[in-house]
Amino acid sequence: MENSDESGFCSVTGIYNSLFSSPLPHSSLPLSLPEFLLHNTPHRPSNPAFLDAFSDKTLTYADLTSLTAATASALLAAGVRRGDVVLLISPNSIYFPALSIGIMAAGAVFSTANHLLTRREIHAQVEDSRPVLILTTGELRSKFDGLNIPRPPVLIDQFLSTLVTPAAADNIALIDCRKIELDDAAVLMYSSGTTGRSKGVICTHRNLVYMAGVLRHVWGSTREDIYLCVVPLFHMFGFSVFVCGAVAAGAAVVVMQRYSLEGVLEAVERRGVTRIPAVPPMVVQLVRMVHVAGDYELKSLREVICSGAPLAKEHVERFAACYPDITLSQV
Numbered sequence: 001m002e003n004s005d006e007s008g009f010c011s012v013t014g015i016y017n018s019l020f021s022s023p024l025p026h027s028s029l030p031l032s033l034p035e036f037l038l039h040n041t042p043h044r045p046s047n048p049a050f051l052d053a054f055s056d057k058t059l060t061y062a063d064l065t066s067l068t069a070a071t072a073s074a075l076l077a078a079g080v081r082r083g084d085v086v087l088l089i090s091p092n093s094i095y096f097p098a099l100s101i102g103i104m105a106a107g108a109v110f111s112t113a114n115h116l117l118t119r120r121e122i123h124a125q126v127e128d129s130r131p132v133l134i135l136t137t138g139e140l141r142s143k144f145d146g147l148n149i150p151r152p153p154v155l156i157d158q159f160l161s162t163l164v165t166p167a168a169a170d171n172i173a174l175i176d177c178r179k180i181e182l183d184d185a186a187v188l189m190y191s192s193g194t195t196g197r198s199k200g201v202i203c204t205h206r207n208l209v210y211m212a213g214v215l216r217h218v219w220g221s222t223r224e225d226i227y228l229c230v231v232p233l234f235h236m237f238g239f240s241v242f243v244c245g246a247v248a249a250g251a252a253v254v255v256m257q258r259y260s261l262e263g264v265l266e267a268v269e270r271r272g273v274t275r276i277p278a279v280p281p282m283v284v285q286l287v288r289m290v291h292v293a294g295d296y297e298l299k300s301l302r303e304v305i306c307s308g309a310p311l312a313k314e315h316v317e318r319f320a321a322c323y324p325d326i327t328l329s330q331v
Helices: 033-039 061-077 096-105 119-129 157-164 169-174 207-220 236-249 261-271 281-287 312-321
Strands: 048-052 056-060 085-089 107-114 133-136 184-189 199-204 226-229 252-255 274-279 305-307 327-330
Touching: 033 061, 033 096, 033 207, 033 236, 048 061, 056 061, 061 096, 085 096, 085 119, 096 107, 096 236, 119 184, 133 157, 184 207, 184 236, 199 207, 207 236, 226 236, 226 261, 236 252, 236 274, 261 281, 274 281, 281 305, 281 312, 312 327
Parallel strands: 048 252, 085 107, 085 133, 107 184, 226 252, 226 274, 274 305, 305 327
Antiparallel strands: 048 056, 184 199
């Protein structure tokens, strides 16, 4: 193969290959992302996995595993088969990760969308992805009126209430993941449409296993870390960091349904948050509203990880001046 200079690009296949060694030995690769996350994570079953920012609702890793298994079993019983698309549209919640992992554990393709899309935009995405099942909330159900779909949308609360969760956390083995292969489609995400009509992007189980493995390699085993999830889980940023990376690292995630600066500060104080993955506008607002932040106890917060777009140098410098004890990282 002919590679261009130090780029990893193969002129024969037209594919870029990483120049870095893999954090995962090929001999230890699982068959699917759910197996990797739930069988190969450095957590204890009693450790918290996802916590609601402003209520007492919590899912331990045992709960996450059982709920994932129950979701997969219910979908299979409902006739969902390998390769079928299941659409989950919802604001952030502690149940979003378990539902999305459960969809993939059933061998189906998990798809999602911005719940703030217009009815017309959602219809266009549904017509393109053709899901066999849609999971959504009561508040969003009307956005699907008039759609030509195989069955009516299923409300998430009702779906969760019918699940029969296994008694033991290790009952993820009840799910027949042997039919899932690494190169099977796992996730169907859609672009924001800034360059035209929104486009579907497929990620395989292999893509996501390696992404989760890389994040765990970078973060290490972070059972003492508490992450704040305020970016949307329907976006690849939020999905990759919190559904893949944080679970792979065995960390706890505090989930906020929607962003507000005061909500972020309150969650840090209330839950002892140590890391916040953020986007540039959030960092800028933290700087501009530093006088508001002074009313909250933020001593637990060690790092803000900014991603999604570049952050101007002036904002980096102002953040360092306003929050000298908090590291600002850019990814």
